[in-house]
Amino acid sequence: xxxxxxxxxxxxxxxxxxxxxxxxxxxxxxxxxxxxxxxxxxxxxxxxxxxxxxxxxxxxxxxxxxxxxxxxxxxxxxxxxxxxxxxxxxxxxxxxxxxxxxxxxxxxxxxxxxxxxxxxxxxxxxxxxxxxxxxxxxxxxxxxxxxxxxxxxxxxxxxxxxxxxxxxxxxxxxxxxxxxxxxxxxxxxxxxxxxxxxxxxxxxxxxxxxxxxxxxxxxxxxxxxxxxxxxxxxxxxxxxxxxxxxxxxxxxxxxxxxxxxxxxxxxxxxxxxxxxxxxxxxxx
Numbered sequence: 001x002x003x004x005x006x007x008x009x010x011x012x013x014x015x016x017x018x019x020x021x022x023x024x025x026x027x028x029x030x031x032x033x034x035x036x037x038x039x040x041x042x043x044x045x046x047x048x049x050x051x052x053x054x055x056x057x058x059x060x061x062x063x064x065x066x067x068x069x070x071x072x073x074x075x076x077x078x079x080x081x082x083x084x085x086x087x088x089x090x091x092x093x094x095x096x097x098x099x100x101x102x103x104x105x106x107x108x109x110x111x112x113x114x115x116x117x118x119x120x121x122x123x124x125x126x127x128x129x130x131x132x133x134x135x136x137x138x139x140x141x142x143x144x145x146x147x148x149x150x151x152x153x154x155x156x157x158x159x160x161x162x163x164x165x166x167x168x169x170x171x172x173x174x175x176x177x178x179x180x181x182x183x184x185x186x187x188x189x190x191x192x193x194x195x196x197x198x199x200x201x202x203x204x205x206x207x208x209x210x211x212x213x214x215x216x217x218x219x220x221x222x223x224x225x226x227x228x229x230x231x232x233x234x235x236x237x238x239x240x241x242x243x244x245x246x247x248x249x250x251x252x253x254x255x256x257x258x259x260x261x262x263x264x265x266x267x268x269x270x271x272x273x274x275x276x277x278x279x280x281x282x283x284x
Contacts, residue, residue, distance in 0.1 A: 005076030010049035019045030025144020028276045029152035043097045050089030051115035057082045058119040065181035103146040124187040130171040138164035158216040165210035169203040169240050170261040179249050200243040207240035221279040228271040235264035
């Protein structure tokens, strides 16, 4: 085992993007930045990294089929070492959370518990596991807004709804990609119950709902926001649309739909950031 494995298992790029999203959330909610947002970024990055590690711990046998290149099935990190590493990251994240606000700390604690519950149990349940992951992604925006108080948290609800729906679409498609391994290990996902084609239809409906929700911020950012988000919406719809009609997981993987959805979500962060910086004062 080497240090590289402990770094890789945290999925550092995803964890860092999650931390940056917390800063963006605060910026969207307030139109300003303060030094305290660095605490928000640290908490979200560490908790997300820990969640990734604990997820790989519980999924070691399934990943041996679906994702053999990951650190645990490849032998880069042992399961016991991964569990200990997750515990350290969780503790660090919550400790830093003590220096934010009680509301932020409460959200962080709830999310830690949900991350463990998801990895241990919810992941193998139809739809609820997908909804848990989607909420965890959306809650980053609530967490960032919460640093400014309850009013800012409520201001983040539309952005959180967009994130929830787009992430839900991606998670459903990911389950459809992993049907073979999940079925072999007794998982009971929505994709296993209804099949690849129906799952793709449900995911597309979620993507359409996310696009519809993305119109709401027009109320405070105006028409230039719509121009930018329209491009992102096209990517999201294209990604979800590519999965329609796929009869099996192999076909779905070949479309690259889940990767394209991830790119669309990253692009939405860019649009939200630019809108908060450039457009927040243009709409009164």
